Amino acid sequence: MKRPAFSTGESMKLHWSPRSPFVRKVMVAAHELGLAEKIECVRSVAAMSKPNAAIMLDNPLSKIPALVLGDGTVLVDSAVIVEYLDSLAGGGQLIAPAGRQRWLVLSRQALADGLLDLLVLWRNERDKPAGRQTHEWLDAFAVKAAATLDRLEAEAAALESEPFGIGHIAVGCALSYLDFRFADLAWREGRPRLAAWQATFAARPSARATEIVDG
Amino acid sequence: MKRPAFSTGESMKLHWSPRSPFVRKVMVAAHELGLAEKIECVRSVAAMSKPNAAIMLDNPLSKIPALVLGDGTVLVDSAVIVEYLDSLAGGGQLIAPAGRQRWLVLSRQALADGLLDLLVLWRNERDKPAGRQTHEWLDAFAVKAAATLDRLEAEAAALESEPFGIGHIAVGCALSYLDFRFADLAWREGRPRLAAWQATFAARPSARATEIVDG
Numbered sequence: 042m043k044r045p046a047f048s049t050g051e052s053m054k055l056h057w058s059p060r061s062p063f064v065r066k067v068m069v070a071a072h073e074l075g076l077a078e079k080i081e082c083v084r085s086v087a088a089m090s091k092p093n094a095a096i097m098l099d100n101p102l103s104k105i106p107a108l109v110l111g112d113g114t115v116l117v118d119s120a121v122i123v124e125y126l127d128s129l130a131g132g133g134q135l136i137a138p139a140g141r142q143r144w145l146v147l148s149r150q151a152l153a154d155g156l157l158d159l160l161v162l163w164r165n166e167r168d169k170p171a172g173r174q175t176h177e178w179l180d181a182f183a184v185k186a187a188a189t190l191d192r193l194e195a196e197a198a199a200l201e202s203e204p205f206g207i208g209h210i211a212v213g214c215a216l217s218y219l220d221f222r223f224a225d226l227a228w229r230e231g232r233p234r235l236a237a238w239q240a241t242f243a244a245r246p247s248a249r250a251t252e253i254v255d256g
Numbered sequence: 257m258k259r260p261a262f263s264t265g266e267s268m269k270l271h272w273s274p275r276s277p278f279v280r281k282v283m284v285a286a287h288e289l290g291l292a293e294k295i296e297c298v299r300s301v302a303a304m305s306k307p308n309a310a311i312m313l314d315n316p317l318s319k320i321p322a323l324v325l326g327d328g329t330v331l332v333d334s335a336v337i338v339e340y341l342d343s344l345a346g347g348g349q350l351i352a353p354a355g356r357q358r359w360l361v362l363s364r365q366a367l368a369d370g371l372l373d374l375l376v377l378w379r380n381e382r383d384k385p386a387g388r389q390t391h392e393w394l395d396a397f398a399v400k401a402a403a404t405l406d407r408l409e410a411e412a413a414a415l416e417s418e419p420f421g422i423g424h425i426a427v428g429c430a431l432s433y434l435d436f437r438f439a440d441l442a443w444r445e446g447r448p449r450l451a452a453w454q455a456t457f458a459a460r461p462s463a464r465a466t467e468i469v470d471g
Contacts, residue, residue, distance in 0.1 A: 089393060089396065090390070090392035090393055090395075090396050091392075091396065092396050092399045092400055092403075097400070097403050100367075101367075101400065101403035101404040101406065101407045102367065102370045102371065102374065102400055102403075102404055103396075103400050103403075104370060114356075114359070114360065115363065116359055116362075116363045117363050117366045117367055117370065118362075118363065118366030118369075118370070120335070120366075121359065121362045121363050121366050124362070125359050128354065132354075139343065139347075141329075144329070144331055144336065144340050145329065147331075147333075147336045147339070148330065148331045148332050148333065148336050151332045151333030151335075151336050152315075152316075152317065152332055154333075155317040155319060155332065155333070156317065158373075159317065162377075169390065172387070172388075173387075173388050173389075173390065174388075175305070175384065175388065177305035177306075178304060178305055180305075181304065181305050181306065181307050181318075184307045185307055185312070185316065185317055185318050188307075188312050188316035188317075188318075189316040189317055191316065192316045
């Protein structure tokens with residue numbers, strides 16, 4: 042993910058990394074809302090084993106994304122930050138303001154975020170020396186990830202027909218992360234409709250501007 | 257946490273456990289909103305290493321809480337469920353509907369939920385055989401938890417003065433979980449104002465009705 046140009050003035054500061062899928066959710070939303078240029082992205086490395094003092098000044102959990110507003114207020118968690126950005130853009134742009142559609146979309150975002158949480162933990166476990174791995178966890182990660190992808194395949198028709206929003210962004214970022222870190226899972230196999238939908242997500246300018254890259 | 261009485265009719269089904277702090281968040285909110293009797297609590301064991309088929313029918317991530325509405329719609333994630341319950345109660349009860357206070361409260365909830373996520377991972381790691389533990393993780397968990405508790409101590413004045421809401425519930429449930437699983441941390445030491453605030457939380461009827469118990 043390339044760092045957007047810094048724009049002075051009323052900019053917000055985002056603790057950012059080119060490889061964090063949760064940061065990417067925020068940046069896809071910012072591009073969709075026309076706010077990307079208002080966000081100053083500060084490279085912040087958040088590793089599970091290395092607390093980062095610079096991040097912790099703003100977010101003591103040492104997690105990204107964390108958004109620092111002009112008055113110093115810090116917002117943590119990608120879902121909170123996206124809803125804040127949506128409100129800056131007038132509200133109701135990426136999240137329905139009320140009613141059944143709101144709950145469906147927020148729950149879909151939570152499902153995709155939960156898949157991402159699982160994948161991050163899975164990767165941490167997978168990359169350990171074999172003697173330190175917990176095999177029941179690795180097995181459980183695989184079962185839960187497959188079931189979640191099957192659920193998303195079943196919801197692909199909804200992804201196709203519903204207004205583009207935060208549910209789509211979260212699912213798209215989770216699937217892209219699978220391609221980036223779990224290519225061996227071949228998640229598209231047996232899930233043709235989800236694969237076709239993901240191609241439409243990946244083609245959006247907001248997704249192309251935020252692609253996760255190595256380096 | 258005792259299971260509330262089952263009320264027939266328009267009840268919702270909650271995948272529930274007496275020891276889950278995230279389930280407790282939902283139930284504290286339900287009690288505060290006068291909705292606890294509308295929720296049928298179904299005992300659902302969610303362990304990191306054992307996918308639970310009954311939960312996965314509703315939430316393929318095998319996580320709780322998950323709320324099943326009368327029409328079969330499933331809402332996952334405690335933050336989403338609490339906002340849904342708040343809307344059932346008219347909206348704006350536990351979460352300000354808009355503006356600066358909304359973002360502050362949602363971000364505080366996310367900070368407390370992030371602390372809980374960390375504590376759950378910490379406990380999983382701590383309880384492993386010594387040879388399989390990752391010591392850098394254990395050290396990092398301790399540093400980040402202490403910093404987050406220090407931040408909450410600094411925010412205790414805001415907890416005291418702001419209208420009771422989801423931020424309070426999330427912080428209260430995280431602190432109670434520390435007492436339940438990390439008594440050795442002695443989190444109150446050096447954090448007198450947070451400790452005093454937590455006592456007021458624990459005394460609320462909604463907190464007393466949902467205390468986490470062993471067994």
